[in-house]
Amino acid sequence: MPIYQFDVKKINGEVVSLDSYQNNVLLIVNTASKCGFTPQYKELQELYEQYKDEGLMILGFPCNQFMSQEPGNEDEIQSFCEINYGVTFPLFAKVDVNGEDAHPLYQFLTEKAPGLLGSKAVKWNFTKFLVNRKGEVVERISPNTNPKELKPQIEELLKEA
Structure with a gap:
């Protein structure tokens, strides 16, 4: 079953279907503004700029479940990302990625890529999840992995029809 069955709320409150990202390679990331890995926003944005015209979409899902490192509201998060990292890739409303209240998208991702x-x-x-153009979860990638290191996998997935 592809990933396109889920609806998600954008950071501005608009609900969209992941169906609108069909035929793109997706890099789905749970983000936080006050984490040691927060500078990865810069590399994620660079990847997005480099490959968006070829079909890469980066989807950022803020999450406050790890030591409360995403305490802000949606407006504060969006402002932080734009001002500090020039983020233009899609950001979504805060979600839980673990536990009983985990967003259905994250329940799906973690089931498909343990x-x-x-x-x-x-x-x-x-933590990053790479999804191919068919909506299939290909890989879970460690938070320690710099987004730039994903270029070979992304380029390979972009070549697939």
């Missing part, structure tokens, strides 16, 4: 030793839990901010 982590180390089969763990479904997202371990930290800036």
